[in-house]
Amino acid sequence: MAEKALRIVSIDTGSFRRWAVETARILGDVEFLMPATGVAELDRDHRGFVRAVLDMEADFDGGEGSGxxxxxRFxxxxxxLARQAGEHFTREEALLSAAGSPKLAAHAREHQEFMDTLHRQAELFRNGRLNVARRLRGRLLSWWVDHAARVAAEDFSAAGSEARPAVGAQGARP
Incomplete structure (x- = not known):
């Protein structure tokens, strides 16, 4: 009996990231895409938000009770999620401000755009556009993974050690 050879297919990083986010069911499916900022509290926030989005979808799809x-529940x-994000953004911006980060204004704009989008989509959902739930899950998860990987890590790297408080900064991963 002839054995089939395993064929390795090359995939670009962007495509792989999109696939990982779209198929994620647990934090571990995307956690590797979110490098640590060096600030344990912010890293916990990032992971907690991703968990909350994944849990929200699971609850909506398979939760108990009527439609x-x-x-x-959704x-x-x-x-x-809006409260969590707002609290997180306040902490993150305060740290960047204290460090005198030149990226603070751009970072704060991204936070505001995220909150505006979240509130708009939530309003559509509350007004009966239930199909928003699927798209919103993807948007939230993708934005948050990108935020943790690209914006937060770069901004805290650019801000230097001043943005990383001495207390709680060790061990960004639990």
Missing amino acids: KEAVD ADALDK
Whole structure:
């Protein structure tokens, strides 16, 4: 019996990242795409937000109760995500400000754009556009993974050690 050879196919980094985000079911599926900022609290926030998005989808898809109850849970989860993001962004911007980061204004603009998009999409969902849930999951997860990997890590790298508080800075990964 002839054995089939395993064929390795080359895939570009962007395509692989999109595939990993689109197929993610648990944090470990995308965590490797989010390098540590060097600030343990911010890294916990990033991972916590990704977990919350993944949990929100699982609850919406397979949660107990009626369709109305699933819709209510999803709406509540969106509110919780907005609060979490707002608190995280406040912490992150305060650290960048204290460090005198030249990237603070751009970083804050990205945060505001994210919050505006989240609020717009949540409003559409609450007004009966339930198909928003699928697209929103992808948008939230993709944005957050990109934020942790590209923006937060670069900004904290550019801000230098001043942006990394001495307390709690060790061990960015649990």
